């Protein structure tokens with residue numbers, strides 16, 4: 001392992017499996033190094049996913065080291081039917097010994113540990129090794145507030161779930177039952193207990209970084225700081241450091257790409273990009289309706305498609321195991337007959353995976369139909385692209401409510417109790433976002449541009465924006481702690 005530089009603060013960052021966690025952790029690492037002069041080592045809990053491997057390969061490591069921790073076999077500790085959140089949390093717990101030995105073996109030991117929220121079970125390693133410990137919430141402040149409050153108010157959560165009434169998180173927009181977290185909906189299952197533990201562990205952090213910014217979630221951030229609202233529950237100071245997104249063009253720019261070439265030939269803002277994140281899949285019947293909806297909308301599109309899951313409800317089926325389809329396999333097997341030929345002059349179907357950051361930055365893209373994972377959301381907003389939000393799992397329904405109702409930069413299907421969203425509704429949503437000459441589309445576009453600009457201001461070093469300053473404050477804490485450790489070592 002490459003030792004990090006010696007006489008500046010050194011932070012160990014830990015990313016749990018999944019592109020949605022790895023990408024923001026890498027971006028946070030880059031910022032700490034380039035803007036705040038912190039040495040960084042990034043530990044990654046390994047998965048076999050081809051996309052993770054290729055991202056790590058394409059990531060420049062001149063500024064920091066990336067250390068994959070050995071893959072852990074948790075097959076004896078989880079059931080295949082367990083929720084993805086349970087699987088992730090168990091994997092992270094079983095990575096504790098390898099994290100501890102990797103950190104202990106470092107020539108320049110880090111003095112702070114920063115983990116994404118699936119990694120809070122590793123905090124005792126930081127305590128043992130005398131390190132500061134921070135959590136990095138790679139989604140919203142609203143999710144953070146709900147998670148920590150929910151773990152301290154189990155009766156309230158029970159009422160919310162059993163009577164299907166809103167969960168009133170002090171100082172925040174109430175969480176409607178229809179938008180609630182997967183883990184709450186599954187109250188009584190293992191995932192609920194596993195998730196509640198995260199809320200408890202988060203409250204023991206020395207600080208919590210969040211991939212949001214003041215203008216995006218000012219009211220919720222205020223609640224997290226206010227003793228009358230959530231400060232006494234969350235305890236740790238909260239640092240909004242976003243929007244941290246993958247740069248565009250992406251890390252690896254030298255490969256010609258068919259999608260980008262196709263986009264080059266389309267008019268500005270004429271294409272809707274359709275994708276359900278790194279692991280999302282749709283049941284067969286829903287795939288067919290989506291295809292019909294896109295076709296009926298008459299709009300140009302790029303659609304990243306994946307085969308339907310074996311079990312209809314398993315909408316995160318591709319999370320751990322996204323591999324390329326080959327040979328005779330392909331989208332024609334699961335899309336309506338004739339769809340590909342009927343739409344070939346205005347639509348591009350991309351199997352499995354596409355260079356999303358680059359696509360969303362392309363001038364031809366005018367809308368994004370997304371599962372509203374937080375990375376996808378930020379990539380859309382920071383490019384000024386309004387959305388059709390179609391949440392699938394985890395905290396995505398919360399994100400959808402924030403985007404469609406609070407921020408009004410997205411449209412969303414009506415609640416239908418997990419049923420299939422029909423083609424007519426899809427057609428209408430796509431038109432509402434894409435047809436900018438209509439009042440609603442125009443207003444959405446203006447609001448999304450305001451958010452894009454406020455995000456740029458928040459991150460600006462020159463303007464000392466709010467997110468830049470929040471991360472600078474974290475860096476100052478790391479520096480002070482580093483000085484303490486150095487002084488102690490000299491005195492010893």
Ligand code: UDP
Nearest residue numbers: 019020277278279353354356373374375376
């Ligand atoms: N992504 C991509 N190409 C794809 C699908 C996803 O590059 O075809 C990237 C996307 O740009 C985002 C990440 O994978 O950065 C997905 O993270 P997100 O938080 O949106 O969702 P998750 O995959 O965690 O559900």
